[in-house]
Amino acid sequence: xxxxxxxxxxxxxxxxxxxxxxxxxxxxxxxxxxxxxxxxxxxxxxxxxxxxxxxxxxxxxxxxxxxxxxxxxxxxxxxxxxxxxxxxxxxxxxxxxxxxxxxxxxxxxxxxxxxxxxxxxxxxxxxxxxxxxxxxxxxxxxxxxxxxxxxxxxxxxxxxxxxxxxxxxxxxxxxxxxxxxxxxxxxxxxxxxxxxxxxxxxxxxxxxxxxxxxxxxxxxxxxxxxxxxxxxxxxxxxxxxxxxxx
Amino acid sequence: xxxxxxxxxxxxxxxxxxxxxxxxxxxxxxxxxxxxxxxxxxxxxxxxxxxxxxxxxxxxxxxxxxxxxxxxxxxxxxxxxxxxxxxxxxxxxxxxxxxxxxxxxxxxxxxxxxxxxxxxxxxxxxxxxxxxxxxxxxxxxxxxxxxxxxxxxxxxxxxxxxxxxxxxxxxxxxxxxxxxxxxxxxxxxxxxxxxxxxxxxxxxxxxxxxxxxxxxxxxxxxxxxxxxxxxxxxxxxxxxxxxxxxxxxxxxxxxxxxxxxxxxxxxxxxxxxxxxxxxxxxxxxxxxxxxxxxxxxxxxxxxxxxxxxxxxxxxxxxxxxxxxxxxxxxxxxxxxxxxxxxxxxxxxxxxxxxxxxxxxxxxxxxxxxxxxxxxxxxxxxxxxxxxxxxxxxxxxxxxxxxxx
Numbered sequence: 077x078x079x080x081x082x083x084x085x086x087x088x089x090x091x092x093x094x095x096x097x098x099x100x101x102x103x104x105x106x107x108x109x110x111x112x113x114x115x116x117x118x119x120x121x122x123x124x125x126x127x128x129x130x131x132x133x134x135x136x137x138x139x140x141x142x143x144x145x146x147x148x149x150x151x152x153x154x155x156x157x158x159x160x161x162x163x164x165x166x167x168x169x170x171x172x173x174x175x176x177x178x179x180x181x182x183x184x185x186x187x188x189x190x191x192x193x194x195x196x197x198x199x200x201x202x203x204x205x206x207x208x209x210x211x212x213x214x215x216x217x218x219x220x221x222x223x224x225x226x227x228x229x230x231x232x233x234x235x236x237x238x239x240x241x242x243x244x245x246x247x248x249x250x251x252x253x254x255x256x257x258x259x260x261x262x263x264x265x266x267x268x269x270x271x272x273x274x275x276x277x278x279x280x281x282x283x284x285x286x287x288x289x290x291x292x293x294x295x296x297x298x299x300x301x302x303x304x305x306x307x308x309x310x311x312x313x314x315x316x317x318x319x320x321x322x
Numbered sequence: 323x324x325x326x327x328x329x330x331x332x333x334x335x336x337x338x339x340x341x342x343x344x345x346x347x348x349x350x351x352x353x354x355x356x357x358x359x360x361x362x363x364x365x366x367x368x369x370x371x372x373x374x375x376x377x378x379x380x381x382x383x384x385x386x387x388x389x390x391x392x393x394x395x396x397x398x399x400x401x402x403x404x405x406x407x408x409x410x411x412x413x414x415x416x417x418x419x420x421x422x423x424x425x426x427x428x429x430x431x432x433x434x435x436x437x438x439x440x441x442x443x444x445x446x447x448x449x450x451x452x453x454x455x456x457x458x459x460x461x462x463x464x465x466x467x468x469x470x471x472x473x474x475x476x477x478x479x480x481x482x483x484x485x486x487x488x489x490x491x492x493x494x495x496x497x498x499x500x501x502x503x504x505x506x507x508x509x510x511x512x513x514x515x516x517x518x519x520x521x522x523x524x525x526x527x528x529x530x531x532x533x534x535x536x537x538x539x540x541x542x543x544x545x546x547x548x549x550x551x552x553x554x555x556x557x558x559x560x561x562x563x564x565x566x567x568x569x570x571x572x573x574x575x576x577x578x579x580x581x582x583x584x585x586x587x588x589x590x591x592x593x594x595x596x597x598x599x600x601x602x603x604x605x606x607x608x609x610x611x612x613x614x615x616x617x618x619x620x621x622x623x624x625x626x627x628x629x630x631x632x633x634x635x636x637x638x639x640x641x642x643x644x645x646x647x648x649x650x651x652x653x654x655x656x657x658x659x660x661x662x663x664x665x666x667x668x669x670x671x672x673x674x675x676x677x678x679x680x681x682x683x684x685x686x687x688x689x690x691x692x693x694x695x696x697x698x699x700x701x702x703x704x705x706x707x708x709x710x711x712x713x714x715x716x717x718x719x720x721x722x723x724x725x726x
Contacts (some may be wrong), residue, residue, distance in 0.1 A: 110672055159369035159676070168668040170661055183660065183668075192509060201448035218441050219433015221373035222451050227507035228658055230670070233431060234373060236364040236519060250362050251433025307660055311508060322661075 091125050104112075110187070119264045120205035126258055126316060127208070127288040129304060132170075132181040133321030134282035140167055142182050142283065145274030149259060150246040155237060162233035164256045165271060170322065178266070179322050182271065182283070185210055185231040185256035188309060189314030193223035193232065202253075208288075208316045209258045215251040224253060228308045231255050258316075288316065324717055326408045328473075330709035331545040340544060341700060351690020354683040355430045363433065366684050371676035372654045380644045382632055383529060384424030384695055385458070385500055386522060388643075389493040390530015394466065394557075395472075395712040396493075399486025400513070405533070405553065405718045409484075409538065411708035414469040414500050415539055416699050417493075417530075418462055419507040423695030425458060427687055450502050457496045464489050471708065496677045497526045505650065511588040512653030521571040525642065528564035529617030531557060532638035534548070535631055541703055542713065550627040550715030556630025562619035565638055568645075569612040578630035586660075592648065599652040611641010 145167045147153055165184040171177070177227025187210050193202045194210065201217035204210045212223075224232045232255040239248045245261035247256055259269035272285040286295030304320040306313070331337065358365055358368045368375040368704050397411035398406040406413075442459075445452045468485040501522030501576040507513040542549040570706055576593065580586035592603055615634035624630045660666045666673040703709050710717075 079467060093592040099604055122501075157364070157366075159671065160364055161370075162369065163670050166668050166670045166672075168660065168666050168670075168672050170664040172664055174663070183672075192507075194446075195447050195448045196408075196451060196507075198449045198451035199444040216437075216440050216444055217434065218437045220441075220451065221433070222449070224370070224373040225654070226507055226509055227662065230370070230658065233370050234363065234368075236368075236370075249434075253433070288330070302530055308509075308662075310662065322664075 091155070104284050112113035112271070116211055117203070117205055119260075120209065122206040122209040123289060124207040125288040126263060127156065127187065127286065128258075128269075128297060128317045129282070129284040129286075129298055129320060130181055130317065131282045132179045134280050135179075135181050136278075136280055136282075137169070137180040138180075139278055139279075139280065141274040141278040142271035143167060145270040146184075146256070147245070148258070149262075149270035151241060151243040152246075152248065160236040160255060162235065164254070165228075165234065181319060181322075183229060183231065184271070184317070185258070186229055186313070187258060189257075189316070191313065192226040192228065192311075196222045196226040198222065205260075207265045208257070209263070211257055211260065212253055212255065214247055214249050214252050214254075215247075219251040219253065220300075221253060227255075228313075229310055324712060325543070326717070327711045328408075328411065328709060330704045330707060330708060331547075332373075334544065334546070337544050339698070341697065344697040344700070347686075347693035348697065350686045351430070354686035355435070357519055358433070362386075365681065367678055367680045368684070369676065369678070371432050371671055372678040374650055374654065375678065375709050376651075376680035376684040377427050377646075377691075378650050379643060380691050381424045381427035381431070382500065382650065383642055383646050384420045384427065384691055386497060386526045387529040387533045388417050388420035388526075389461070389497045389500075390526035390528065392489060392493050393527060393530055394534055395468070396486060396490040399468075399472075399482050400490050405556065405720045408710040408713060408718060409534075409553075411469060411472055411706075412541070412699075412703070413534065413536065414472070414489075414533060415694075415708050417705065418465050418469075419532075419695045419698035419702065420533065421458060421461060422698055423693075424692040426694050427691035430687060431684075441667060447538075449617050450499060450506055452504065454496075454499045457492070460497050461489075461492055464492050465712060468707075469565045473484065473571065483706070485702070485722045493526075494523060497523045504573065504653070509658055510653055511585055511658070512592070512655075512656055515575060515578075517571060517575045521568070521575060524564065524567040524571050525645065528561065528568050528638055529642040530532035531561050531564055532635035534565070534644070535561065536639070537634040537699060538640060539632055541700070541709060545703075545709065547709070548712055548714040550713055550720050552715035552716055552720035553713060553718050554628035554631045555626065556720050557723075558625075558628070560633055561631065561634055561638060561640050562616045565612050565615050565634075569608065572612075572645075587659075588656050592652055596652065596675075598654075599648055599655070602609050602652075603648050606644025607641050607648060609641075610637050611645060615641070632662050654678075 099184050143165050152162040152164055165182050167180055168183050170179045187208055191204055194204050199216045199218055201213045202223045221234055232253050234253050235248055235250050238250050242248050268285045272283045275283045284295050286293040290296055302320055304318040306315040306318050356584050359459040392413055395410035398401040398410040429438055468489045471481045471485050498533055501519040502515040505518030579589050594600055616639040618630045618634045619625050655678055657673050
């Protein structure tokens with residue numbers, strides 16, 4: 077009880093100072109620093125080009141472990157409104173128009189080499205790191221949604237409601253746009269994205285993560301060995317995410 | 323013919339009444355903004371499929387009409403149509419007011435309108451949106467100087483002509499920029515077409531003149547000043563040509579798309595299977611916004627009255643909103659093709675036409691933008707000498723019809 081009172085007093089004293097007022101104003105910004113352009117850029121290795129190879133042949137129609145894992149990892153749980161809830165990753169079903177053959181696969185930000193979202197963003201909030209990961213700087217996103225108009229994959233979501241219980245490594249903000257970060261916090265720490273791990277954990281190993289610039293990486297070898305395709309190949313966007321066995 | 327005298331309009335009862343009504347709309351707009359900011363855009367009809375909703379329809383209408391409203395001044399200063407000279411000042415003020423109203427809607431609909439300063443200080447010059455920010459602010463500055471040289475005593479005619487030419491060229495660039503916001507979107511089948519830029523220029527000619535005719539009529543009625551029928555009829559004839567120009571570009575856009583098999587889906591959606599969007603296209607844009615006003619203006623008897631020009635202006639405005647609704651919303655609800663050759667389905671509406679139902683905060687925001695534009699124009703007419711005391715045909719040299 078005493079401790080609480082003491083804490084309350086010291087907080088009050090603290091608030092009296094002008095510096096505290098400034099800190100209080102900046103506090104929401106400080107928590108959002110994770111994807112501040114320069115800091116996120118600094119962590120990237122220009123020699124790398126991170127990418128995913130999704131094997132649609134291994135993806136199970138009834139499994140959504142990658143979606144759940146992403147949601148848990150990045151804290152974008154919804155409000156039960158599929159049209160307004162964030163969708164960093166979703167499962168889609170493709171049916172060939174001529175043959176009727178069905179395939180399922182996850183779709184997320186394709187981390188394009190020539191990202192339309194980055195081109196159209198008026199403030200430069202939408203940016204591509206030197207290692208190919210496309211992110212949104214939550215400091216400078218004004219919520220104009222032009223990137224969502226420009227993205228051919230509907231990979232971006234606008235935060236329609238106040239957000240609570242954010243993950244410190246994946247800051248979100250009402251009124252700003254967000255999308256798959258390729259779990260940049262894990263990648264920068266030498267790990268792999270949550271969806272990749274979850275897919276392997278579920279026993280499918282349909283998503284392979286790695287450095288496309290490294291000819292000896294598993295992903296590069298597989299890409300060299302087997303045919304694969306990018307979504308909307310007509311747009312020539314040089315996506316970091318490719319699909320095999322459609 | 324008397325000398326053209328520009329005088330402020332008097333603060334009459336009806337003028338105050340109009341101001342109070344418009345003020346109420348602006349207040350409702352601000353209340354709606356606070357409401358949406360507090361609860362998030364979840365309380366609007368917008369979704370992750372339709373990210374630009376009704377506010378954008380209003381904002382783009384006002385911005386497009388702004389550059390078109392300046393045409394009256396351009397015709398006087400750049401193309402030497404002397405009968406439009408007395409209208410040039412109102413043309414400039416209305417153009418600025420419409421742009422401010424449109425930008426207000428655009429800014430207040432942002433997810434983070436509090437970051438306007440970020441938008442004005444941090445630029446990505448690859449973005450046509452960023453260019454537009456500069457084109458809009460430049461337009462306001464250039465038109466302000468243009469107005470200044472028109473209203474200053476002893477300005478050489480060359481200065482007015484030079485500023486008029488600059489403003490005219492700038493407004494062409496501005497509407498090109500606005501059209502290119504859609505034209506340069508490669509992802510969506512409803513956009514991704516260079517014709518968006520000239521189409522938007524034609525739309526601006528048409529919408530801007532229609533708004534100008536209606537605002538001029540309203541101000542002269544409120545001020546109790548004479549407005550010649552011939553002048554209004556003359557503007558109506560020009561409006562018919564502009565409306566036809568919009569139809570022409572629309573026809574070229576759709577015919578070109580129909581020729582390419584890859585665009586068959588979006589064309590079928592807009593032209594025949596799109597339900598409300600198809601109805602808005604044929605009934606709203608083509609019929610009400612195009613064919614009916616053109617028929618009114620060229621009608622052998624009705625066409626010779628100022629009522630025809632006014633009714634045609636109302637039609638063009640309504641058709642303009644319908645057209646922008648089809649472009650902005652229709653272009654978004656139609657699904658993007660994720661993988662050519664495949665039908666796509668998902669829990670996120672892939673492959674399906676998205677639903678969009680505008681909600682009242684969006685309508686209030688849009689109407690508030692219109693109110694800001696009208697209020698600013700009225701205020702301009704109240705405090706600045708922009709309206710001639712006498713616009714009778716004898717005074718403007720527009721004796722082509724009956725008085726009315």
